[in-house]
Amino acid sequence: MVSLNESRVDVLVLGAGPAGVMCGNALARAGVNVRIVDKRAVRVAAGQADGIQPRTIEVLQSYGLADCLHSKAALMVMAAFYNPGPKGIERIGRVPDVTAPTARYPYEATLHQGEIEAIFLDSMKKEGLQVERPIVPIALQISDDPEELADPRAYPVKVVLKHLAKESGDDTEIVRAKFVVGADGAHSWVRKTLGFSMDGEQTDFVWGVVDIVPSEVTDFPDIRNKSAIHSTNGSCMVIPREGDKIRLYIQLSDTDAVNPQTGRVDLGRYDPERLLKVANKIFRPYTIHAIPDQIDWWTIYQIGQRVASRFTAHERVFIAGDACHTHSPKAGQGMNASMNDTHNLAWKLTHVLRGWADISLLKTYEFERRKYAQDLIAFDKEFSALFSEKLREDGEGHGPTYEEFIGAFQNYGNFSSGVGVHYSPSAVTDPLYQAAAENLIIGQRLLPHVLVRAADAREVNIQDLAPSDSRFKLFVFPGVHADKVASFLERPEGFFNRRRDACSVITIMCGEKATVNHLAVPPVLRPHWTKVLLDDTDITGTRGGWIHERYGISRMAGAIVVVRPDGYVGTVAPLDKLTVLDDYFGSFMLST
Amino acid sequence: MVSLNESRVDVLVLGAGPAGVMCGNALARAGVNVRIVDKRAVRVAAGQADGIQPRTIEVLQSYGLADCLHSKAALMVMAAFYNPGPKGIERIGRVPDVTAPTARYPYEATLHQGEIEAIFLDSMKKEGLQVERPIVPIALQISDDPEELADPRAYPVKVVLKHLAKESGDDTEIVRAKFVVGADGAHSWVRKTLGFSMDGEQTDFVWGVVDIVPSEVTDFPDIRNKSAIHSTNGSCMVIPREGDKIRLYIQLSDTDAVNPQTGRVDLGRYDPERLLKVANKIFRPYTIHAIPDQIDWWTIYQIGQRVASRFTAHERVFIAGDACHTHSPKAGQGMNASMNDTHNLAWKLTHVLRGWADISLLKTYEFERRKYAQDLIAFDKEFSALFSEKLREDGEGHGPTYEEFIGAFQNYGNFSSGVGVHYSPSAVTDPLYQAAAENLIIGQRLLPHVLVRAADAREVNIQDLAPSDSRFKLFVFPGVHADKVASFLERPEGFFNRRRDACSVITIMCGEKATVNHLAVPPVLRPHWTKVLLDDTDITGTRGGWIHERYGISRMAGAIVVVRPDGYVGTVAPLDKLTVLDDYFGSFMLST
Known part of the structure; x- marks a missing residue:
């Protein structure tokens, strides 16, 4: 006997962050029978990831969503670099931020994660799909019947969902799905449940992040450009944001930020005022001053660079986004990699579900995206080291010279802009001719x-x-x-x-x-x-x-x-x- | 005692065609207290005016509405010209449609009038303004007290409105307005009530218009370009339209189209099939074939070229759009002139109502727009004659040569694109320096x-x-x-x-x-x-x-x-x- 609270769906998406909403929207537009659930009661209101690369703008455009992004986002056209000088920091160059010559959009766009998600939520809504909240998965089981696993019409995945806002007794349901996408973030429940490990390491770099609206007192001339600042007091990045906002990434001393007992970053040791105090030391002789009461988000974190051991179980359950790769936000990669994971997966699921493609097509998801994630970690290691180490001058120190720094920044243009992604030969990629x-x-x-x-x-x-x-x-x-x-x-x-x-x-x-x-x-x-x-x-x-x-x-x-x-x-x-x-x-x- | 159905408003707009909705939207965006009424129960669903000039696109952009236009409209980039040849018509040239070098948008846009109005209706709605329908004015009275007329805070205009959808007895209301805009079309009730004459003349040219979706059988290669066709069987223009539609303007024999008893165009003498039959004679050796059941609009009309004697009474009641000028649709001017009338008027009303400007500013409306309307008629006479007369070949006939025709088409580019509009010196236009x-x-x-x-x-x-x-x-x-x-x-x-x-x-x-x-x-x-x-x-x-x-x-x-x-x-x-x-x-x- 089928229980009343049991249902079927072709694709169940767990998580409505960037990877989840990209997936939900793509499948809904394709007419796929899909549900998407999220543990949060409402969408993110501020902060978090915010940078959209040139290639991701192209992808948004392919879904008809780039105009909406452009109407809301700040665009980073130029990047400025500052070095220590005799009286404090000095600008040593201001160059185009995007150095990939083939980029259709020669800039990065920034907008807070909630607004980006909203672009997808609005689009999904037109297709009749809305995120169900607040809901978490509490059990996941994949059939071990090879015949069932091979049959694209079968529902071999059983997920138990718990509705957090409902009364107990009436708060669980069983969903039988043909496919499940775990887009449930860096602490992914799906990944842990599948037993996949995260391979890689924690770095020593600790960063503080704060979103502010600079007041008139602020006299830093590159406050509306992407700026990378090396000073004798540490490093900082300025990321201009939508409206009058800007974001500061501030390098922190790990001895200050890390709790020696736990070895982990301790948020209690900082607050926005203290972060701005650190920033102002770095910015000397310039002053950065925030309009009070307009600081809507801040955090501190340690950079981890890890990739999941597997991206899929039996090509029936997939993980995507932060669930399968974490890296530093320095090069603005996180949200981009996440959205492009499910952009890669959604059409393959659609083709299999429509009976157009053999189910083996789904093997190319892990093949293509895991390799990309590994490349990304390698890139991120070099790139964030570049931003975390003091520049070498007059033979002193271990960091890069300014020339090495600018050279690296420009050399990485193809990768950091996302236009250089290159999928290796597979069933869907044949470079013979x-x-x-x-x-x-x-x-x-x-x-x-x-x-x-x-x-x-x-x-x-x-x-x-x-x-x-x-x-x-x-x-x-x-x-x-x-x-x-x-x-x-x-x-x-x-x-x-x-x-x-x-x-x-x-x-x-x-x-x-x-x-x-x-x-x-x-x-x-x-x-x-x-x-x-x-x-x-x-x-x-x-x-x-x-x-x-x-x-x-x-x-x-x-x-x-x-x-x-x-x-x-x-x-x-x-x-x-x-x-x-x-x-x-x-x-x-x-x-x- | 004030009657229950009597109310006050700063501006009352009569008519929600292109001139009316431009006016309503502009005033609503400016926060002006405004009402707009229209006699039609619903907005136009098809046909009527459809061409948007480069300058009007710039104006739409200034209201944030050009993106919306671009997403819906067809764009006319090239214009093709055909002349009679030994086996029927032959293309003698295909050139850029817009020849005004300063045009920001180097094309014309076409979209049916109802969709264009909808762009404004949507925008107005966001400002809290909606068209009240179906309502007609039945009486209009302007105070003859000079002090009241000179006081921008006074309500010297009394209008009686009749609600056509309401029960009699409860269907009239009195509106006392500071200003009234009569945007009520070529047969303007406001203009007639004010006793303004329409000065000018009817031409001998009769045209049929039909909106079709060409079927696959259609082999005319310029079916998606603006095309002007001169043939031994008459003249025709092709205007590509949104989606797969096109519009044909077909020159008709006035002896066929005009009822000799009334001397007026007689719609009963034509139907779309007969219009297409005439067109196909003109298009030989090409075939134009319409998908049946997709002809959503057609008409026939005689070109009138007239300008109202006055555009305002006491700068308290204004007329705008077709109410004050009628001309041929050949050069795609009608809707553009109409929208630009109220674009010119709306900010002046706003400044006077806000107490920023002296009420005398409103005199510049008639000064600027009536001169423009007269220029337009002069232009239209030459331009539509160009399209109505047979080209002269080998010394035969009275029409222009092909060279004269193309030369005129390009010379008129500044005017026909709308970018050449030039307001003479006045209180708001001072060319001294x-x-x-x-x-x-x-x-x-x-x-x-x-x-x-x-x-x-x-x-x-x-x-x-x-x-x-x-x-x-x-x-x-x-x-x-x-x-x-x-x-x-x-x-x-x-x-x-x-x-x-x-x-x-x-x-x-x-x-x-x-x-x-x-x-x-x-x-x-x-x-x-x-x-x-x-x-x-x-x-x-x-x-x-x-x-x-x-x-x-x-x-x-x-x-x-x-x-x-x-x-x-x-x-x-x-x-x-x-x-x-x-x-x-x-x-x-x-x-x-």
């Missing part, structure tokens, strides 16, 4: 570029033709072979006709907006008039053009670029090797 | 230009620093005289300190984003850190920079540019003649 589009790296995200629509000359970024809509995109650069490509796609036995619902076709013609005729393209290559683009500049002549050269695709030979539903280049097919597309899709897709 | 900013024409709208914020290097268009918030903007280009300007503004007896609430100060520095210190500007010139801008390029180096040269302002001598609340340049003050600012504001502003 990289040479057919040699500058468009298979495994990396689709390079942004401006095109114009052939029919109406409207400007469009190619990334906006690859929205996060669960579909693979076939970007056809037909060269002189449009008819050949059309015949290939029209073969009844080809993958395209067997899984038409999983693929969109977009054609990019050579030509000029003053003379092009989009109707000259074979019908299968123009499913809608908006899907024929032109390799030409926009009407002002200042944006776009030369995408063939940018991507390294021959205007004669052409190519088909396959972009995964998450915006990463899956493979490239030369037009004289079109059957590789059947091989690529055949390796993970199921036929109708 | 034009030489201090010789390329920024006083009386024209503020030229768009990209700046970067000095504090955080964020890119911003100068037009976005002059939003429609009822305030005058003082753009200070301090040259080497920042301290002098600061002292001038700080004089207790100066206009700025007597009307601080009516003015915003924005400072534009020379300098570079890598080194600038925004805190070096005197405090009165930086009321907020976002109000100090830099004449430098954005972070990509592709936008902005050189605004001093663009505007013709000396980097040494500087200047103050005064921008009116509607975005038009009111005056320019050289920094060695700063007291002209006292004269300018003193001519219409009241002291506290």
